[in-house]
Amino acid sequence: SQQGEEDPQALSIQEGENATMNCSYKTSINNLQWYRQNSGRGLVHLILIRSNEREKHSGRLRVTLDTSKKSSSLLITASRAADTASYFCATLGKTSYDKVIFGPGTSLSVIP
Amino acid sequence: DARVTQTPRHKVTEMGQEVTMRCQPILGHNTVFWYRQTMMQGLELLAYFRNRAPLDDSGMPKDRFSAEMPDATLATLKIQPSEPRDSAVYFCASGFGQGLYQPQHFGDGTRLSIL
Numbered sequence: 001s002q003q004g005e006e007d008p009q010a011l012s013i014q015e016g017e018n019a020t021m022n023c024s025y026k027t028s029i030n031n032l033q034w035y036r037q038n039s040g041r042g043l044v045h046l047i048l049i050r051s052n053e054r055e056k057h058s059g060r061l062r063v064t065l066d067t068s069k070k071s072s073s074l075l076i077t078a079s080r081a082a083d084t085a086s087y088f089c090a091t092l093g094k095t096s097y098d099k100v101i102f103g104p105g106t107s108l109s110v111i112p
Numbered sequence: 113d114a115r116v117t118q119t120p121r122h123k124v125t126e127m128g129q130e131v132t133m134r135c136q137p138i139l140g141h142n143t144v145f146w147y148r149q150t151m152m153q154g155l156e157l158l159a160y161f162r163n164r165a166p167l168d169d170s171g172m173p174k175d176r177f178s179a180e181m182p183d184a185t186l187a188t189l190k191i192q193p194s195e196p197r198d199s200a201v202y203f204c205a206s207g208f209g210q211g212l213y214q215p216q217h218f219g220d221g222t223r224l225s226i227l
Contacts, residue, residue: 030213031213033215035218040220041221042116042205042220043216044218045216048215088155092213099160100157100216102154103154
């Protein structure tokens, strides 16, 4: 079964608005990562947040992690048309047997 | 910028043919991953290597898929014989250190169509 589930599945906003995507997971994690995928391209790593961290920033990106709720959110501020892409969360469990598991993704469209 | 290079970018072939996909990881990276992406299943991990040794290939259909790292600069994923249900985009990714605990760097994929 999938570890991470993004919400919403699709999001359409106007340029300049903020975009928020959520990721929920089922079991305890070592870390959670967010990736972006442009159409026809590979995934690009955005941010990694460890289980003992609550918030991280990178430019216009802000990621929060709430381990009590088993959820994370990715906020993109002042969105641009170039932010149009699919966004995936990926989780790594705590045991040595765990692998990184990607969620199904959120498709973000930023309308100029 | 250093990049993961995958070849070919596109492959169309008939059912039953052998397919070989190649990946050149980023120089210095010691962990290599193979993923398959489809609309229905999303991104699935097929196999991964650390220091050229296979650590996990449980996601791979063993009867027809095989993954190898002949050397540190080349990883291969083979399908023999190929079937229409193998049609997907196959991604290679590389990483450094403990691999799973670090960001992965993806290539742009091989889009495979089996007729």
